[in-house]
Amino acid sequence: MERIAGNMPGNESILAHQSPNSFKRKTKANKEEGLEPREAAIPGSRVDAVGLSAAEVAVIPIENKNTSRNCEICIGAPRKCTPGGRPSGLRGIGVPEGRRYREATVFFGEGHRSRSLVRDANRLHYNDRVYSLKNNAYIVAFGKAAASMVEGAEEVLGDDLVAGIASVPIGTVVNPSLKSRFLEGARHNLPDETALQSTRRIVEFLEGVKQDEKNIVVVLISGGGSALLPLPIDGVSLEEKLATIKALTSRGFDIKQLNVVRQKLSKVKGGKLAQIAAPCQVLGVIMSDIVGDPVSLIASGPTVLQESTSFPEIDFSVLPESVSRALQNPEVVPTVSSSNANNSIVCNNRIALDAAAEFFRSRGYTVEIATATLEGDASERADLMRDTVVGMAEKRKHVVLFGGETTVRFPEGAQCGKGGRNQELALATLRNLALEKKLPSRFAFMSAGTDGHDGPTDAAGALFGAEDVQEAGRSLQEMSKHLDAKNSYAFWSEFQCGKCHLKPGLTGTNVMDLQIVLAKRTKKVGIVGKYGTRYGASLRKMVKKMEVTQHSKYTCVFCGKESMKRTCVGIWKCSKCNKCVAGGAYVYSTTAAATVRSTIRQGPIMDDDIPTLPADTLTILNEFRKQQEDFLTGKVPEKVPEDWQLSQFWYSEETTARLAKECVEALGEEGGQLACISCPTLIAELVKAEAVQNSKVKVVLFEFDDRFGAKYPDLFHRYDYRNPHAVEEKFRAHFDLIIADPPFLSDECLVKTSQTIRILSKSEKTKILVCTGAIMEEMAKRLLNASRTRFEPKHANNLANDFACFANYETSTL
Structure with a gap:
């Protein structure tokens, strides 16, 4: 069944022009199954992938969903990377210790500065040709960048656009103000039944366009179009075609060879x-995802004349019989003899690399673009990446960029795991570097697909730094095992608890892959970190640059052994020579930072020097020890304190009482299922209600903070607002009343929360309460049909923002 999701106006600015803290995460692939194509999901952020309107750009930020540590590639100003988290305070690259967050901001390049489609009054200019516009334009789009390309094209065509249709990946976010219709399909970038149905509708759409030479069909093509536009020839089923592509991929066929076969079938x-659209004028607007930009092979060239019936050497014995027969019978796969299309490349990997280079240069790095045509086996190309990293040992601030698309060759007959070319390349590079003895003290490596997906996985690739290489040195056998089994996804999911796994979701573009090698050398003074990172001589300054865990170790500056360990806040002691050093550290789970004046200014510390701590520092130290003891013993505090890093601001007692009463009364005498989204303090009041205690009302808390999992283990369900489709199947279409408090006052946060609410709602009659900023009133009405009530939620800390409560029903107490 088709499903029309709620939408929002396209008020998102081009990402390249946003502030560093305005990053928006892309929607993860929808988990819902179905044979019919369905309308695209609620929009969040978007990316203008090609210059179809005013100098639009394809600068795509990838922000890792794993919220555990800071990234060694942290470009430009500090950026937040956890829900509500503050900037880490690091610029450039660094290797912070302790509680760290990982984020990756990858710039994949700019689109053309001039418009690809240029309108002049009633004339349309494209690729040196001019077309007359008079209510005669149609749009057909398919590929991973289709949504953003359609948006740009509609802006140019304006009122002369009659209609449009697009086949997009599952989870794509779109602007609801667009005329075009969006159909989702191709889960895991593989053709499926939904994509097949979408293709049939595209064909029906073109057949319904009046056959007139004055009509214009703008065909927007981007990477992934082959999977999103499957329509096999007669006698070959979709399953047989898919089995053919899988068999050829496992034997190392590159995308050019695969697309030749796809064309035949x-x-x-x-x-x-283009033949189906004839005699209409066809404009092929193409974003290249193939090395060398062969127009005839991008998305298998649906608008490009098929030049030849030849295809690569194939062992037909491994293919389904119907496919083998079709490929060897030219009559079954006739060559297209003519084409009425005007095709042109508007964006490619080289443009992305040039934009990335310009970005790094603006921040003081020297940049080298090694190649935009990286091909070959991913594991073999890891040798090149290793040599590049080793060769940057003496570079001060240097970046080497690679672009292209490698392949993964599967061992014949072996049971293979899950992964992709970028994860494979990163894993092989990590293994090679772990075997090296001399590496730059501060470096990072990243390999990622610009579309946000690497192979049939939800990851774009992987990212690691110097400290991760040290850790990987203990796992050489494990790395080799996963490489041999082609199971790179499993390795990155487990390695460093998944902190190096890049999972940005769909980015809205696709210009192949990007590899970044970045190194930064600093002054050799002060304490030397375990992984070679060097800090300034002043330990007080070090406090501002890093956070220290209980188990951090450092190389002793006196005996040279890796034996310097923190014994308490601000104190390090060498287990070999017994020297002590006093410094600074952030206190665990507190907002205060304890700093201790260094016991040394210059020269060594004497053995009999006993550092002392000021009284205020001792107070904080005792607080830290108590909190750590509670943490290690699993003791749950009676009242969970607010955590500003998670954007937590607790309700006042009056507010929790009013909201809890409303929830119980709204469910009536019969009771029902109640979902609380991101409002954990409401649970404390709800569990006191008689209806909850006698199980008439059953409550589930959807919350990011694991502290509430310890406090309410039977009610808690871990939930990240950025990933609404990760909700367990048992909770889908389950709840009679849903109350939510989105953690951020942003369009994107409310959109994602609205998606979650729709997934959890039992029916259209599900009652909804939302507490958020008063400025979100218009969006709450549009997304959830929720109107503002008279009740104004209050917070214990009296926040300055005006808050309001919205409901989609007539409340009895609010």
């Missing part, structure tokens, strides 16, 4: 889509 590829 398709009713719409190899120029056949």
Whole structure:
């Protein structure tokens, strides 16, 4: 069944022009199954992937969903990376110890500065040709960048656009103000039944366009189009075609060879889509995801003349019989003899690399673009990456960029795991570097797909730094095992607790892959970190640069052994020579930072020097020890304190009482299922209610903070607002009343929370309460049909923002 999701106006600015803290995460692939294509999901942020309107750009930020540590590639100003988290305070690259967050901001390049489609009054200019516009324009789009390309095209065509249709990946976010219709399909970037249905509707759409030479069909093509536009020839099923592609991929066929085969087996590829649109004028606007930009092979060339019936050497014995027969019978796969399309490349990997280079240069790095045509086996190309890292040992601030698309060759007959070319390349590079003895003290390596997905996985690739290489040195056998089994996804999911796994979700573009090698050398003074990172001589300054865990170790500056260990806040002691050093550290789980004046200014510390701590520092130390003891013993505090890093601001007692009463009364005498989204303090009041105690009202708390999991283990369900589709199946279409308090006052946060609410709602009659900023009134009405009530939620700390309560029903107490 088709599902029309709630939408919001396209008020998102181009990401390249946003402030550093305005990053928005992309929606993860929808978990819902179905044979019919469905409308695209609620929009969050978008990316203008090609210059279809005013100098739009394809600068795509990837922000890792793993919220555990800071990234060694942290470009420009500090950026937050946890829900509500403050900036880490590091610029450039660093290796902070202790409680760390990982974020990756990857710039994939700019689109053309001039418009790809240029309108002049009633004329449309494209690729040196001019077309007359008079209510005669149509749009057909398919690929991972289709949503953003359609948006740009509609802006140019304006009122002369009659209609449009697009086949997009599951989870794509779109602007609801667009005329075009969006259909989702191709889970894990593989053709499926929903994509097949979408293709049939595209064909029906083109057949319904009046056959007139004055009509214009703008076909927007981007990477992933092959999977999103499957329509096999007669006699070949979709399953047989999919089995063919899988068999050829496992034998190392690159995308060019695969697309030649796809053309032979398709009713719409190899120029056949343009034939269906004839005699209309066809404009092929193409974003390249293939090395060398061969127009005829991008998305298997649906608007490009098929030049030849030849195809690569194939062992037909490994293919389904119907496919083998079709490929060897030219009559079954006729060559397209003519094409009425005007095709042009508007964005590619080289443009992305140039933009990334310019970005790094603006921040003081020297930049080298090694190649935009990286191909070959991913594991073999890891040798090149290792040599690049080793060769940067003496570079001060230097970046080397690679672009292209490698392949993964599967061992014949072996049972293979899960992964992709970027995860494979990163894993092989990590193993190679772990075997090296001399590496830069501060460096980072990243390999990622610009579309946000690497192979049939939800990861874009992987990212690691110097400290991760040290850790990997203990796992050489494990790395080799996963490489041999082609199971790179499993390795990155487990390694460092998944902190190096990049999972940004769909980015809205696709210009192949990007590898970044970045190194930064600093002054050799002060304490030397375990992984070679060097800090300034002043330990007080060090406090501002890093956080220290209980188990951090450092190289002793006196005996040279890796034996300097923190014994308490601000004190390090060498277990070999017994020297002590006093410094600074952030206190665990407190907002205060304890700093201790260094016991040394210059020269060594004497053995009999006993550092002393000021009284205020001792107070904080005792607080830290108590909190640590509670943490280690699993003791749950009676009242969970607010954590500003999670944007937590607790309700006042009056507010929790009013909201709890409303929830219980709204469910009536019969009771029902109640979901609390991101409002944990309400639970303390709800569990006191008689209806909850006698199980008439059953409550589930959807919350990010694991502290409430310890406090309410039977009610708690871990929930990240950025990933609404990760809700367990048993909770889908389950709740009679849902109350939510989105953690941030942002369009994106309310949109994602609204998605979650729709997933959890039992029916259209599900009652909804939302407590958020008064400025979100218009969006609450549009997304949830929720109107503002008279009740104004109050917070214990009297926040300055005006808050309001919204409901989609007539409340009895609010």
